[in-house]
Amino acid sequence: MGMVRTAPQAPGALPLLGHGLALRRDPLAFMMSLPAHGDLVQIRVGPVRALVVCDPGLVQRVLTDDRTFDKGGLLIERVREGLGNGLGTCPHGDHRRQRRLTQPAFHAQRIPAYAEVMTREAARAVDGWTHGRDIDVLPVMQEIAARTTMATMFADTPGTDTTAVLESFNVFSHGIYQRMLLPHPLDRLPLPANRRYDQARAHLHKAIGAIIADHRARGVQGADLLSMLLTTSENGQRLTDDEIADQVMSFFFGGIETVAATLAWALHEIARHPQVEQRLHAEVDAVLPAGAPATFDLLPRLAYTGRIVTEILRLYPPGWLLTRITTTPTDLDGYPIAKGATVVCSPYLIHHHPDLHPDPERFDPDRWMGQSATGRNGLLIPFGGGARKCIADTFGVTEATLALATITARWRLTHTPGTDVTPALVNPRGLHMRPTTREPTRTRTM
Numbered sequence: 116m117g118m119v120r121t122a123p124q125a126p127g128a129l130p131l132l133g134h135g136l137a138l139r140r141d142p143l144a145f146m147m148s149l150p151a152h153g154d155l156v157q158i159r160v161g162p163v164r165a166l167v168v169c170d171p172g173l174v175q176r177v178l179t180d181d182r183t184f185d186k187g188g189l190l191i192e193r194v195r196e197g198l199g200n201g202l203g204t205c206p207h208g209d210h211r212r213q214r215r216l217t218q219p220a221f222h223a224q225r226i227p228a229y230a231e232v233m234t235r236e237a238a239r240a241v242d243g244w245t246h247g248r249d250i251d252v253l254p255v256m257q258e259i260a261a262r263t264t265m266a267t268m269f270a271d272t273p274g275t276d277t278t279a280v281l282e283s284f285n286v287f288s289h290g291i292y293q294r295m296l297l298p299h300p301l302d303r304l305p306l307p308a309n310r311r312y313d314q315a316r317a318h319l320h321k322a323i324g325a326i327i328a329d330h331r332a333r334g335v336q337g338a339d340l341l342s343m344l345l346t347t348s349e350n351g352q353r354l355t356d357d358e359i360a361d362q363v364m365s366f367f368f369g370g371i372e373t374v375a376a377t378l379a380w381a382l383h384e385i386a387r388h389p390q391v392e393q394r395l396h397a398e399v400d401a402v403l404p405a406g407a408p409a410t411f412d413l414l415p416r417l418a419y420t421g422r423i424v425t426e427i428l429r430l431y432p433p434g435w436l437l438t439r440i441t442t443t444p445t446d447l448d449g450y451p452i453a454k455g456a457t458v459v460c461s462p463y464l465i466h467h468h469p470d471l472h473p474d475p476e477r478f479d480p481d482r483w484m485g486q487s488a489t490g491r492n493g494l495l496i497p498f499g500g501g502a503r504k505c506i507a508d509t510f511g512v513t514e515a516t517l518a519l520a521t522i523t524a525r526w527r528l529t530h531t532p533g534t535d536v537t538p539a540l541v542n543p544r545g546l547h548m549r550p551t552t553r554e555p556t557r558t559r560t561m
């Protein structure tokens with residue numbers, strides 16, 4: 116009888132919790148410790164075993180074979196409980212249909228109209244700033260992203276209290292990660308954290324139900340995703356309100372934290388790198404007349420701003436943990452893998468690999484001279500890959516680039532003295548910055 120090869124195990128598993136505690140305390144450091152043990156490393160979260168894929172070629176294989184490596188596994192299961200069966204969470208069997216229904220909303224021809232909303236929302240945010248008055252950066256960026264997502268995807272939602280929805284959304288998304296690492300029975304204990312999570316989830320569902328009802332009642336026939344979903348039919352059958360609500364949740368969840376974290380980290384790194392700041396200011400001053408907001412037609416001339424966005428997506432990929440579940444027995448790198456195994460890929464790990472990105476911790480936008488964040492080389496995977504690749508990759512990059520240019524054309528941001536940024540996963544919590552009005556630079560260098 117031949118020996119069956121098993122992937123090496125990560126050291127430090129605790130009884131019961133396994134590596135759950137390490138993933139709670141310092142998830143990114145834990146991830147980064149894994150490649151030292153192999154291209155494929157076993158970890159344990161509570162009773163669940165998972166295989167972490169550390170090699171970029173193997174990651175590509177997992178992401179592009181979505182029939183074998185289906186959406187599932189510890190993270191997605193928990194996300195599904197909260198978000199339902201929308202585009203981001205549904206299994207392979209439902210995915211082609213759901214993607215076909217939603218893809219037209221992301222057609223290249225739609226982006227210029229969305230860009231008008233992106234510009235408007237970024238401009239609205241910076242208009243409200245006061246010279247010398249500190250801002251808490253992450254919530255401000257979340258507000259820009261939430262308003263943009265809501266206006267582009269769900270048209271006007273006059274009755275929605277965006278701030279309240281955002282608060283619930285934050286409690287909810289934080290809760291999903293915590294739950295992933297804890298045994299299921301703990302969900303049902305009457306703990307304050309569970310109550311807060313349940314309330315936030317109920318509030319989000321109610322708000323989304325109201326958005327859908329309002330759309331129907333007013334007969335909105337816009338070019339937004341929600342109008343499309345409400346009017347589409349397949350074989351004479353309309354989507355049910357529950358199906359539509361699941362989609363809205365998926366897009367809400369996908370579109371806010373990702374863009375907000377990208378913008379917040381960008382402002383943080385720019386303030387820490389005076390030479391980058393200088394080049395960025397020179398570019399926005401040359402391209403945007405007298406601090407005017409950035410518009411879609413100017414994007415080709417905002418190349419340096421775009422490179423900053425790409426480099427931020429490398430250093431701080433918002434989707435840092437992607438989980439899959441095997442639908443049949445398979446193998447990876449010669450290791451047999453049973454059906455139903457959880458497989459984990461981490462763009463963060465690939466993006467910080469010193470063989471792939473020399474001096475990986477250095478913030479250097481010029482790495483991306485002539486390349487794009489949505490490219491296909493497998494070394495830069497902030498949007499994942501294969502059939503489950505982010506549906507809004509171009510949308511997200513466009514939004515981040517326009518917002519960053521709009522902000523920095525008007526304001527210079529420096530860290531508030533004493534500010535202490537703690538990366539809470541890949542969100543910069545506690546990032547407080549002080550905007551000061553800018554005098555445009557006179558040089559037209561880039």
Ligand code: HEM
Pocket residue numbers: 202203204214264268365366367369370371373374377428432433434437438496497498499500502503504505506507508510511512515
């Ligand atoms: C910088 C911005 C963004 C980043 C880094 C990002 C990242 C990602 C990643 C990594 C995935 C794949 C997840 C997986 O393979 O498990 C994904 C999927 C997805 N994203 Fe994004 N995203 C961004 C912006 C957005 C925006 C703005 C929206 C909505 C307006 C959005 C909606 C979605 C949806 C619906 C999916 C699921 C796609 C599918 O399974 O077919 N994302 N995103």
